[in-house]
Amino acid sequence: MTSSAARVLIIAGSDSGGGAGIQADIKAVTAMGGYAATAITAITVQNTLGVQDVHPLPLDLIEAQARAVLDDIGADAIKTGMLGSVEVVERVAAILDSADVPAVVDPVMIAKGGHPLLPDAAVGAVRRLMVPRAALLTPNAPEAEALTGVPVADLDGQRRAGEALLALGARAVLMKGGHVPGETVVDLLLTPSGETVLEGERVETRHTHGTGCTLASACAAGLAKGLPLEVAVAEAWAYVAEAIRRAPGLGQGHGPLDHGWPLREARR
Template structure:
Protein backbone atom coordinates (compact mmCIF):
# COMPACT_ATOMS: atom_id res chain seq x y z
CA UNK A 1 0.00 0.00 0.00
CA UNK A 2 1.52 3.32 -1.04
CA UNK A 3 1.76 6.20 1.41
CA UNK A 4 -0.58 9.18 0.89
CA UNK A 5 0.97 11.95 -1.20
CA UNK A 6 0.80 14.62 1.48
CA UNK A 7 0.32 18.21 0.34
CA UNK A 8 2.54 20.83 2.01
CA UNK A 9 2.04 24.58 1.62
CA UNK A 10 5.41 26.25 2.22
CA UNK A 11 5.37 29.91 3.29
CA UNK A 12 8.97 31.13 3.26
CA UNK A 13 11.63 33.17 1.49
CA UNK A 14 13.41 32.29 -1.73
CA UNK A 15 17.16 31.47 -1.74
CA UNK A 16 18.80 32.20 -5.09
CA UNK A 17 21.62 29.81 -4.21
CA UNK A 18 19.17 26.92 -3.87
CA UNK A 19 20.49 25.69 -0.54
CA UNK A 20 17.91 27.03 1.90
CA UNK A 21 14.49 28.65 1.93
CA UNK A 22 11.75 27.65 -0.47
CA UNK A 23 14.18 25.84 -2.75
CA UNK A 24 15.38 23.54 0.03
CA UNK A 25 11.82 23.10 1.27
CA UNK A 26 10.50 21.99 -2.12
CA UNK A 27 13.37 19.55 -2.58
CA UNK A 28 12.89 17.98 0.85
CA UNK A 29 9.13 17.56 0.54
CA UNK A 30 9.49 16.11 -2.95
CA UNK A 31 12.22 13.65 -1.97
CA UNK A 32 10.05 12.40 0.90
CA UNK A 33 7.09 11.73 -1.36
CA UNK A 34 4.97 14.84 -0.83
CA UNK A 35 3.62 17.59 -3.03
CA UNK A 36 5.11 21.03 -2.32
CA UNK A 37 3.28 24.27 -3.05
CA UNK A 38 4.59 27.71 -2.11
CA UNK A 39 3.74 31.22 -0.99
CA UNK A 40 6.98 33.19 -1.17
CA UNK A 41 7.47 35.90 1.47
CA UNK A 42 10.69 37.49 0.20
CA UNK A 43 13.27 37.28 -2.56
CA UNK A 44 16.81 37.03 -1.22
CA UNK A 45 20.06 37.55 -3.08
CA UNK A 46 22.38 34.91 -1.67
CA UNK A 47 24.90 32.20 -2.31
CA UNK A 48 27.14 30.06 -0.10
CA UNK A 49 29.10 33.17 0.90
CA UNK A 50 26.14 34.94 2.45
CA UNK A 51 22.97 36.98 2.01
CA UNK A 52 23.59 40.05 -0.14
CA UNK A 53 20.06 41.44 -0.26
CA UNK A 54 16.53 40.83 1.02
CA UNK A 55 13.45 42.08 -0.82
CA UNK A 56 10.15 41.40 0.99
CA UNK A 57 7.08 40.79 -1.14
CA UNK A 58 3.86 42.77 -0.57
CA UNK A 59 1.55 41.30 2.05
CA UNK A 60 -1.38 41.01 -0.34
CA UNK A 61 0.79 39.02 -2.74
CA UNK A 62 1.87 36.60 0.00
CA UNK A 63 -1.76 36.07 1.00
CA UNK A 64 -2.90 35.73 -2.62
CA UNK A 65 -0.33 32.99 -3.26
CA UNK A 66 -1.51 31.04 -0.22
CA UNK A 67 -5.18 31.50 -1.09
CA UNK A 68 -4.63 30.33 -4.66
CA UNK A 69 -3.16 27.09 -3.30
CA UNK A 70 -5.64 26.56 -0.48
CA UNK A 71 -8.75 27.30 -2.57
CA UNK A 72 -7.79 24.81 -5.28
CA UNK A 73 -5.16 22.23 -4.31
CA UNK A 74 -5.61 22.39 -0.55
CA UNK A 75 -2.98 21.29 1.94
CA UNK A 76 -2.38 18.64 4.57
CA UNK A 77 0.30 20.66 6.40
CA UNK A 78 1.77 24.14 6.31
CA UNK A 79 5.46 24.87 6.80
CA UNK A 80 6.57 28.41 7.61
CA UNK A 81 10.10 29.74 7.36
CA UNK A 82 11.50 33.24 6.85
CA UNK A 83 8.83 35.83 7.67
CA UNK A 84 10.94 38.92 8.29
CA UNK A 85 8.55 41.48 9.74
CA UNK A 86 5.72 41.90 12.23
CA UNK A 87 3.32 42.58 9.38
CA UNK A 88 4.26 39.37 7.57
CA UNK A 89 3.95 37.35 10.78
CA UNK A 90 0.45 38.76 11.26
CA UNK A 91 -0.53 37.96 7.66
CA UNK A 92 0.81 34.40 7.90
CA UNK A 93 -0.95 33.80 11.22
CA UNK A 94 -4.20 34.74 9.50
CA UNK A 95 -3.42 32.31 6.68
CA UNK A 96 -2.83 29.51 9.19
CA UNK A 97 -6.24 30.17 10.74
CA UNK A 98 -7.90 29.43 7.41
CA UNK A 99 -5.67 26.56 6.26
CA UNK A 100 -7.20 24.02 8.66
CA UNK A 101 -3.99 21.97 8.62
CA UNK A 102 -1.18 21.41 11.14
CA UNK A 103 1.61 23.98 10.94
CA UNK A 104 5.34 23.29 11.22
CA UNK A 105 6.86 26.60 12.30
CA UNK A 106 10.56 27.18 11.76
CA UNK A 107 11.25 30.51 13.55
CA UNK A 108 13.96 31.63 11.12
CA UNK A 109 15.90 34.57 12.56
CA UNK A 110 19.46 34.55 11.19
CA UNK A 111 20.97 33.10 8.01
CA UNK A 112 23.86 30.65 8.23
CA UNK A 113 26.30 33.44 7.35
CA UNK A 114 24.95 35.73 10.08
CA UNK A 115 22.57 37.99 8.13
CA UNK A 116 19.39 38.81 10.12
CA UNK A 117 16.20 37.46 8.53
CA UNK A 118 13.73 38.56 11.22
CA UNK A 119 13.36 42.07 12.58
CA UNK A 120 14.06 42.35 16.31
CA UNK A 121 10.60 43.75 16.90
CA UNK A 122 9.07 40.73 15.16
CA UNK A 123 10.39 38.21 17.71
CA UNK A 124 7.49 39.01 20.04
CA UNK A 125 5.04 38.55 17.16
CA UNK A 126 6.47 35.09 16.46
CA UNK A 127 6.16 34.28 20.15
CA UNK A 128 2.59 35.52 20.44
CA UNK A 129 1.14 34.55 17.05
CA UNK A 130 3.14 31.68 15.56
CA UNK A 131 4.03 29.51 18.55
CA UNK A 132 0.39 28.98 19.66
CA UNK A 133 -0.45 27.93 16.09
CA UNK A 134 2.44 25.45 15.79
CA UNK A 135 1.75 21.73 15.67
CA UNK A 136 5.56 21.50 15.62
CA UNK A 137 8.06 24.27 16.40
CA UNK A 138 11.68 23.75 15.27
CA UNK A 139 14.01 26.33 16.87
CA UNK A 140 17.77 26.12 17.07
CA UNK A 141 19.50 27.18 20.29
CA UNK A 142 19.84 30.92 19.51
CA UNK A 143 16.23 31.10 18.32
CA UNK A 144 14.99 29.32 21.44
CA UNK A 145 17.01 31.72 23.60
CA UNK A 146 15.45 34.72 21.83
CA UNK A 147 11.94 33.33 22.23
CA UNK A 148 12.24 32.25 25.88
CA UNK A 149 15.04 34.31 27.44
CA UNK A 150 16.60 31.06 28.66
CA UNK A 151 20.21 30.03 28.02
CA UNK A 152 20.58 26.98 25.76
CA UNK A 153 24.14 25.69 26.10
CA UNK A 154 23.53 22.03 26.90
CA UNK A 155 20.85 19.34 26.89
CA UNK A 156 19.31 20.60 30.11
CA UNK A 157 19.02 24.04 28.54
CA UNK A 158 17.38 22.53 25.47
CA UNK A 159 14.90 20.76 27.72
CA UNK A 160 14.06 23.87 29.79
CA UNK A 161 13.59 26.04 26.71
CA UNK A 162 11.52 23.36 24.98
CA UNK A 163 9.24 23.05 27.99
CA UNK A 164 8.82 26.82 28.07
CA UNK A 165 7.85 26.83 24.38
CA UNK A 166 5.28 24.09 25.02
CA UNK A 167 3.78 26.32 27.71
CA UNK A 168 3.58 29.15 25.16
CA UNK A 169 1.25 26.96 23.09
CA UNK A 170 3.27 24.82 20.70
CA UNK A 171 1.93 21.27 20.60
CA UNK A 172 5.39 19.81 19.95
CA UNK A 173 8.88 21.34 19.99
CA UNK A 174 11.98 20.01 18.26
CA UNK A 175 14.91 21.66 20.03
CA UNK A 176 17.77 21.44 17.55
CA UNK A 177 21.24 20.96 19.00
CA UNK A 178 23.55 21.94 16.17
CA UNK A 179 24.63 25.12 17.98
CA UNK A 180 25.17 23.31 21.29
CA UNK A 181 28.85 22.40 21.86
CA UNK A 182 29.90 18.76 21.80
CA UNK A 183 31.11 15.94 19.59
CA UNK A 184 27.55 14.59 19.46
CA UNK A 185 24.61 16.57 18.11
CA UNK A 186 21.44 16.00 20.10
CA UNK A 187 18.02 17.13 18.91
CA UNK A 188 15.30 16.89 21.52
CA UNK A 189 11.64 16.41 20.61
CA UNK A 190 9.22 17.38 23.37
CA UNK A 191 5.48 16.76 23.37
CA UNK A 192 2.81 16.64 26.06
CA UNK A 193 3.38 12.89 26.31
CA UNK A 194 7.17 12.91 26.76
CA UNK A 195 10.45 13.42 24.96
CA UNK A 196 12.52 11.73 22.27
CA UNK A 197 16.28 12.09 21.81
CA UNK A 198 17.74 12.06 18.31
CA UNK A 199 21.51 12.02 18.36
CA UNK A 200 24.46 11.36 16.11
CA UNK A 201 28.13 12.29 15.68
CA UNK A 202 28.85 15.86 14.63
CA UNK A 203 29.94 15.99 10.99
CA UNK A 204 32.82 18.39 10.45
CA UNK A 205 31.70 20.18 7.30
CA UNK A 206 31.01 23.69 6.05
CA UNK A 207 28.10 22.35 3.97
CA UNK A 208 25.27 22.98 6.43
CA UNK A 209 23.41 25.78 4.63
CA UNK A 210 19.67 25.21 4.79
CA UNK A 211 19.79 22.47 7.40
CA UNK A 212 17.00 24.00 9.48
CA UNK A 213 14.74 24.69 6.50
CA UNK A 214 15.27 21.17 5.20
CA UNK A 215 14.55 19.51 8.55
CA UNK A 216 11.34 21.46 9.15
CA UNK A 217 10.07 20.66 5.65
CA UNK A 218 11.03 17.00 5.97
CA UNK A 219 9.00 16.85 9.17
CA UNK A 220 6.10 18.64 7.46
CA UNK A 221 6.14 16.06 4.67
CA UNK A 222 5.68 13.24 7.17
CA UNK A 223 2.97 15.08 9.09
CA UNK A 224 1.15 15.80 5.81
CA UNK A 225 1.19 12.06 5.10
CA UNK A 226 -0.61 11.43 8.40
CA UNK A 227 2.35 10.13 10.37
CA UNK A 228 2.56 10.76 14.13
CA UNK A 229 4.85 13.68 14.94
CA UNK A 230 7.41 11.35 16.54
CA UNK A 231 7.65 9.28 13.35
CA UNK A 232 7.68 12.30 11.03
CA UNK A 233 10.48 13.92 13.03
CA UNK A 234 12.57 10.75 13.25
CA UNK A 235 12.30 10.13 9.50
CA UNK A 236 12.97 13.76 8.68
CA UNK A 237 15.98 13.80 11.01
CA UNK A 238 17.46 10.70 9.35
CA UNK A 239 16.93 12.21 5.88
CA UNK A 240 18.75 15.42 6.85
CA UNK A 241 21.60 13.59 8.59
CA UNK A 242 22.34 11.65 5.41
CA UNK A 243 21.95 14.79 3.27
CA UNK A 244 24.64 16.47 5.39
CA UNK A 245 26.97 13.49 5.10
CA UNK A 246 26.53 13.45 1.31
CA UNK A 247 26.81 17.23 0.80
CA UNK A 248 28.48 17.93 -2.57
CA UNK A 249 30.76 20.73 -1.34
CA UNK A 250 29.45 23.42 -3.68
CA UNK A 251 30.58 27.04 -3.39
CA UNK A 252 33.24 28.77 -1.36
CA UNK A 253 31.27 29.21 1.85
CA UNK A 254 28.47 27.36 3.64
CA UNK A 255 27.40 24.92 0.95
CA UNK A 256 24.07 23.14 0.43
CA UNK A 257 23.10 19.64 1.46
CA UNK A 258 22.51 16.78 -0.96
CA UNK A 259 18.72 16.91 -0.96
CA UNK A 260 18.47 14.36 -3.75
CA UNK A 261 20.51 11.61 -2.10
CA UNK A 262 17.60 9.11 -2.04
CA UNK A 263 17.49 9.25 -5.85
CA UNK A 264 21.24 8.84 -6.23
CA UNK A 265 21.29 5.96 -3.78
CA UNK A 266 18.60 4.09 -5.71
Protein backbone atom coordinates (compact mmCIF):
# COMPACT_ATOMS: atom_id res chain seq x y z
CA MET A 1 0.00 0.00 0.00
CA THR A 2 1.53 3.31 -1.01
CA SER A 3 1.31 6.47 1.05
CA SER A 4 -0.73 8.07 -1.75
CA ALA A 5 -3.69 5.91 -0.68
CA ALA A 6 -4.24 8.29 2.28
CA ARG A 7 -6.38 5.83 4.23
CA VAL A 8 -8.56 7.39 6.94
CA LEU A 9 -10.52 5.28 9.43
CA ILE A 10 -13.48 7.30 10.70
CA ILE A 11 -15.02 6.31 14.04
CA ALA A 12 -18.24 8.30 14.46
CA GLY A 13 -22.03 8.31 14.31
CA SER A 14 -24.22 8.11 11.23
CA ASP A 15 -26.37 11.08 10.12
CA SER A 16 -29.38 10.01 8.06
CA GLY A 17 -29.62 13.52 6.59
CA GLY A 18 -26.10 13.21 5.18
CA GLY A 19 -24.88 16.60 6.40
CA ALA A 20 -22.76 15.58 9.37
CA GLY A 21 -21.32 12.46 10.98
CA ILE A 22 -19.99 9.54 8.98
CA GLN A 23 -21.66 10.75 5.78
CA ALA A 24 -19.98 14.15 5.91
CA ASP A 25 -16.71 12.52 6.91
CA ILE A 26 -16.68 10.20 3.90
CA LYS A 27 -17.47 13.07 1.53
CA ALA A 28 -14.76 15.29 3.00
CA VAL A 29 -12.04 12.64 2.95
CA THR A 30 -12.92 11.74 -0.64
CA ALA A 31 -12.96 15.37 -1.75
CA MET A 32 -9.52 15.87 -0.22
CA GLY A 33 -8.06 12.91 -2.11
CA GLY A 34 -8.22 10.27 0.61
CA TYR A 35 -9.82 6.86 1.08
CA ALA A 36 -12.45 6.67 3.83
CA ALA A 37 -13.28 3.56 5.86
CA THR A 38 -15.66 3.58 8.82
CA ALA A 39 -16.61 2.21 12.19
CA ILE A 40 -20.08 3.50 13.07
CA THR A 41 -20.74 4.19 16.76
CA ALA A 42 -24.43 5.09 16.58
CA ILE A 43 -27.31 5.45 14.14
CA THR A 44 -29.02 8.82 14.41
CA VAL A 45 -32.39 9.77 13.01
CA GLN A 46 -31.95 13.35 11.88
CA ASN A 47 -32.40 15.92 9.16
CA THR A 48 -31.73 19.63 8.84
CA LEU A 49 -34.33 20.35 11.54
CA GLY A 50 -32.52 18.35 14.21
CA VAL A 51 -31.87 14.97 15.80
CA GLN A 52 -35.01 12.93 16.43
CA ASP A 53 -33.48 9.77 17.86
CA VAL A 54 -30.12 8.13 18.60
CA HIS A 55 -29.44 4.38 18.62
CA PRO A 56 -25.96 3.50 19.96
CA LEU A 57 -24.37 0.36 18.51
CA PRO A 58 -22.98 -2.39 20.75
CA LEU A 59 -19.40 -1.93 21.91
CA ASP A 60 -18.20 -5.18 20.37
CA LEU A 61 -19.71 -4.23 17.00
CA ILE A 62 -17.98 -0.84 17.05
CA GLU A 63 -14.65 -2.46 17.79
CA ALA A 64 -15.19 -5.25 15.26
CA GLN A 65 -15.72 -2.70 12.49
CA ALA A 66 -12.52 -0.88 13.38
CA ARG A 67 -10.48 -4.06 13.71
CA ALA A 68 -11.77 -5.39 10.38
CA VAL A 69 -10.58 -2.23 8.65
CA LEU A 70 -7.23 -2.04 10.42
CA ASP A 71 -6.44 -5.74 9.96
CA ASP A 72 -6.97 -5.62 6.21
CA ILE A 73 -7.06 -2.14 4.64
CA GLY A 74 -5.09 -0.35 7.32
CA ALA A 75 -5.11 3.36 8.10
CA ASP A 76 -2.74 6.30 7.74
CA ALA A 77 -4.85 8.41 10.11
CA ILE A 78 -7.93 8.02 12.29
CA LYS A 79 -10.68 10.57 12.83
CA THR A 80 -13.05 10.26 15.76
CA GLY A 81 -16.36 12.05 16.10
CA MET A 82 -19.50 11.19 18.05
CA LEU A 83 -18.64 8.56 20.67
CA GLY A 84 -21.62 8.94 22.96
CA SER A 85 -20.64 7.18 26.19
CA VAL A 86 -17.82 6.50 28.62
CA GLU A 87 -17.65 2.90 27.47
CA VAL A 88 -17.24 3.83 23.80
CA VAL A 89 -14.58 6.40 24.68
CA GLU A 90 -12.64 3.73 26.56
CA ARG A 91 -12.92 1.23 23.72
CA VAL A 92 -11.91 3.78 21.05
CA ALA A 93 -8.92 4.92 23.12
CA ALA A 94 -7.66 1.33 23.08
CA ILE A 95 -8.16 1.16 19.31
CA LEU A 96 -6.10 4.33 18.86
CA ASP A 97 -3.30 2.86 20.94
CA SER A 98 -3.13 -0.30 18.88
CA ALA A 99 -3.38 1.50 15.53
CA ASP A 100 -0.50 3.89 16.29
CA VAL A 101 -1.32 6.44 13.57
CA PRO A 102 -2.17 10.15 13.92
CA ALA A 103 -5.62 10.71 15.39
CA VAL A 104 -7.79 13.74 14.71
CA VAL A 105 -10.20 13.97 17.64
CA ASP A 106 -13.38 15.97 17.17
CA PRO A 107 -14.93 15.98 20.67
CA VAL A 108 -18.53 16.00 19.49
CA MET A 109 -20.91 16.90 22.32
CA ILE A 110 -23.97 18.68 20.91
CA ALA A 111 -25.65 18.53 17.49
CA LYS A 112 -26.22 21.70 15.49
CA GLY A 113 -29.88 21.75 16.54
CA GLY A 114 -28.99 21.46 20.23
CA HIS A 115 -29.51 17.73 20.83
CA PRO A 116 -26.89 16.37 23.31
CA LEU A 117 -24.66 13.69 21.78
CA LEU A 118 -22.33 13.12 24.74
CA PRO A 119 -23.55 12.75 28.34
CA ASP A 120 -21.91 14.90 30.99
CA ALA A 121 -20.45 11.78 32.58
CA ALA A 122 -18.42 11.08 29.42
CA VAL A 123 -16.82 14.54 29.18
CA GLY A 124 -14.26 13.53 31.79
CA ALA A 125 -13.47 10.37 29.84
CA VAL A 126 -12.85 12.42 26.69
CA ARG A 127 -10.60 14.76 28.69
CA ARG A 128 -8.68 11.87 30.24
CA LEU A 129 -8.49 9.40 27.36
CA MET A 130 -9.04 11.16 24.03
CA VAL A 131 -7.31 14.52 24.48
CA PRO A 132 -3.87 12.99 25.25
CA ARG A 133 -4.17 10.71 22.22
CA ALA A 134 -4.96 13.52 19.77
CA ALA A 135 -2.41 14.47 17.16
CA LEU A 136 -4.98 17.21 16.48
CA LEU A 137 -7.94 18.13 18.68
CA THR A 138 -10.68 20.22 17.00
CA PRO A 139 -13.07 21.63 19.63
CA ASN A 140 -15.55 24.44 19.13
CA ALA A 141 -15.99 27.01 21.89
CA PRO A 142 -18.63 25.14 23.96
CA GLU A 143 -16.64 21.88 23.71
CA ALA A 144 -13.42 23.60 24.77
CA GLU A 145 -15.21 25.22 27.71
CA ALA A 146 -16.60 21.84 28.80
CA LEU A 147 -13.18 20.20 28.59
CA THR A 148 -11.19 22.97 30.31
CA GLY A 149 -13.53 25.22 32.27
CA VAL A 150 -12.01 28.20 30.46
CA PRO A 151 -14.56 30.70 29.07
CA VAL A 152 -14.22 31.11 25.30
CA ALA A 153 -15.80 34.38 24.19
CA ASP A 154 -12.94 35.93 22.20
CA LEU A 155 -9.53 35.18 20.71
CA ASP A 156 -7.84 35.38 24.10
CA GLY A 157 -10.28 32.80 25.45
CA GLN A 158 -9.58 30.55 22.47
CA ARG A 159 -5.86 30.85 23.16
CA ARG A 160 -6.15 30.12 26.89
CA ALA A 161 -8.45 27.14 26.34
CA GLY A 162 -6.18 25.80 23.61
CA GLU A 163 -3.15 26.10 25.86
CA ALA A 164 -5.03 24.24 28.59
CA LEU A 165 -5.79 21.42 26.15
CA LEU A 166 -2.14 21.24 25.12
CA ALA A 167 -1.30 20.94 28.80
CA LEU A 168 -3.73 18.00 29.01
CA GLY A 169 -1.66 16.19 26.38
CA ALA A 170 -3.00 17.08 22.93
CA ARG A 171 -0.15 17.48 20.46
CA ALA A 172 -2.01 20.23 18.59
CA VAL A 173 -5.32 22.01 19.04
CA LEU A 174 -7.43 23.72 16.39
CA MET A 175 -9.71 26.06 18.33
CA LYS A 176 -12.70 26.68 16.08
CA GLY A 177 -14.18 30.16 16.20
CA GLY A 178 -17.59 29.76 14.64
CA HIS A 179 -19.33 30.21 18.01
CA VAL A 180 -17.21 33.24 18.94
CA PRO A 181 -18.88 36.58 18.07
CA GLY A 182 -17.24 38.81 15.48
CA GLU A 183 -17.43 40.08 11.92
CA THR A 184 -14.95 37.42 10.84
CA VAL A 185 -14.41 33.79 11.84
CA VAL A 186 -11.08 33.20 13.54
CA ASP A 187 -9.75 29.69 14.13
CA LEU A 188 -6.57 29.26 16.12
CA LEU A 189 -4.11 26.40 15.61
CA LEU A 190 -1.93 25.90 18.68
CA THR A 191 1.08 23.63 19.00
CA PRO A 192 3.88 23.55 21.60
CA SER A 193 6.00 25.56 19.16
CA GLY A 194 3.55 28.39 18.48
CA GLU A 195 0.22 29.38 16.96
CA THR A 196 -1.31 30.06 13.57
CA VAL A 197 -4.34 32.30 13.04
CA LEU A 198 -6.81 31.33 10.32
CA GLU A 199 -9.24 34.16 9.61
CA GLY A 200 -11.95 34.52 6.99
CA GLU A 201 -15.30 36.06 6.26
CA ARG A 202 -18.30 35.06 8.34
CA VAL A 203 -20.82 33.85 5.77
CA GLU A 204 -24.37 34.76 6.79
CA THR A 205 -26.09 31.44 6.27
CA ARG A 206 -27.95 28.84 8.27
CA HIS A 207 -26.44 26.09 6.10
CA THR A 208 -23.52 25.07 8.30
CA HIS A 209 -24.63 21.61 9.46
CA GLY A 210 -21.63 19.30 9.76
CA THR A 211 -18.97 21.99 9.55
CA GLY A 212 -16.98 20.55 12.45
CA CYS A 213 -17.14 16.96 11.18
CA THR A 214 -16.11 18.11 7.72
CA LEU A 215 -13.16 20.16 8.95
CA ALA A 216 -11.80 17.42 11.18
CA SER A 217 -12.06 14.80 8.44
CA ALA A 218 -10.42 17.07 5.88
CA CYS A 219 -7.56 17.59 8.34
CA ALA A 220 -7.30 13.82 8.81
CA ALA A 221 -7.08 13.33 5.04
CA GLY A 222 -4.20 15.78 4.89
CA LEU A 223 -2.34 14.02 7.69
CA ALA A 224 -2.99 10.67 6.00
CA LYS A 225 -1.34 12.05 2.87
CA GLY A 226 1.72 12.90 4.94
CA LEU A 227 1.28 16.67 4.84
CA PRO A 228 2.80 18.74 7.64
CA LEU A 229 0.18 19.60 10.26
CA GLU A 230 0.06 23.31 9.41
CA VAL A 231 -0.39 22.57 5.71
CA ALA A 232 -3.06 19.91 6.33
CA VAL A 233 -5.03 22.32 8.53
CA ALA A 234 -4.72 25.25 6.12
CA GLU A 235 -5.90 23.15 3.16
CA ALA A 236 -8.80 21.72 5.17
CA TRP A 237 -9.79 25.19 6.40
CA ALA A 238 -9.84 26.60 2.85
CA TYR A 239 -11.87 23.60 1.64
CA VAL A 240 -14.51 24.04 4.35
CA ALA A 241 -14.75 27.81 3.86
CA GLU A 242 -15.55 27.31 0.18
CA ALA A 243 -17.94 24.44 0.98
CA ILE A 244 -19.90 26.82 3.22
CA ARG A 245 -20.00 29.50 0.54
CA ARG A 246 -21.29 26.95 -1.99
CA ALA A 247 -23.84 25.30 0.35
CA PRO A 248 -26.73 24.00 -1.79
CA GLY A 249 -29.49 25.26 0.53
CA LEU A 250 -31.09 21.89 1.21
CA GLY A 251 -33.73 21.41 3.89
CA GLN A 252 -35.84 23.65 6.06
CA GLY A 253 -33.28 24.04 8.86
CA HIS A 254 -29.49 23.94 9.18
CA GLY A 255 -28.56 22.58 5.78
CA PRO A 256 -25.39 20.78 4.67
CA LEU A 257 -22.27 22.11 3.00
CA ASP A 258 -21.21 21.50 -0.58
CA HIS A 259 -18.72 18.74 0.18
CA GLY A 260 -18.10 17.81 -3.43
CA TRP A 261 -17.04 21.13 -4.90
CA PRO A 262 -13.35 20.17 -5.45
CA LEU A 263 -14.38 17.12 -7.48
CA ARG A 264 -16.51 19.23 -9.82
CA GLU A 265 -13.72 21.77 -10.18
CA ALA A 266 -11.29 18.99 -11.10
CA ARG A 267 -13.53 17.89 -13.98
CA ARG A 268 -13.55 21.33 -15.59
